[in-house]
Amino acid sequence: MTTDMLSWTRQQIETRKALAEEAHGASWALQDQLIERTDGGADDRAALLDAEDRTELVSVTLPGPGLDEDDLKHIAFNDPRQIIADCEADLGILDDHEPGWAGLKRDVRVCMACDVKRGDRWPCRTVRRIASRYRHRDGYLPEWAPEGTTP
Ligand SMILES: [Zn+2]
Numbered sequence: 001m002t003t004d005m006l007s008w009t010r011q012q013i014e015t016r017k018a019l020a021e022e023a024h025g026a027s028w029a030l031q032d033q034l035i036e037r038t039d040g041g042a043d044d045r046a047a048l049l050d051a052e053d054r055t056e057l058v059s060v061t062l063p064g065p066g067l068d069e070d071d072l073k074h075i076a077f078n079d080p081r082q083i084i085a086d087c088e089a090d091l092g093i094l095d096d097h098e099p100g101w102a103g104l105k106r107d108v109r110v111c112m113a114c115d116v117k118r119g120d121r122w123p124c125r126t127v128r129r130i131a132s133r134y135r136h137r138d139g140y141l142p143e144w145a146p147e148g149t150t151p
Contacts, residue, residue: 012134017087020080025050028079048072097127
């Protein structure tokens with residue numbers, strides 16, 4: 001189970017990172033616009049832009065059904081640059097918490113970064129927490145959850 005959890009988690013992170021690397025641009029920004037109509041009125045519009053070349057990625061007329069300005073703010077805050085940084089940090093943390101063997105017979109699998117005396121056998125709480133970031137993805141097993149994780 002534990003090796004599968006680590007492999008599965010790394011796969012989730014690598015997939016997320018690859019999708020971010022393939023997305024348009026690195027950094028996204030939100031722009032509010034007032035678009036004049038032919039009838040003399042105007043529509044309020046929110047657009048998600050590539051922050052560097054100002055390419056419009058998606059826009060919505062407000063108020064409207066579906067995506068709204070709060071959704072676009074959320075998307076912009078989670079732009080490819082942020083996702084790649086998150087993924088690189090998580091992969092580094094997983095590297096830091098590689099398992100090793102302890103005990104007189106070298107028969108207890110432990111996290112080499114955590115305090116073994118505290119009871120952090122492999123997988124340690126840190127690795128379980130990283131895995132739990134993906135708990136809503138197919139393949140995550142409830143028994144991997146660290147204590148206190150919301151379903
Ligand atoms: Zn650890």
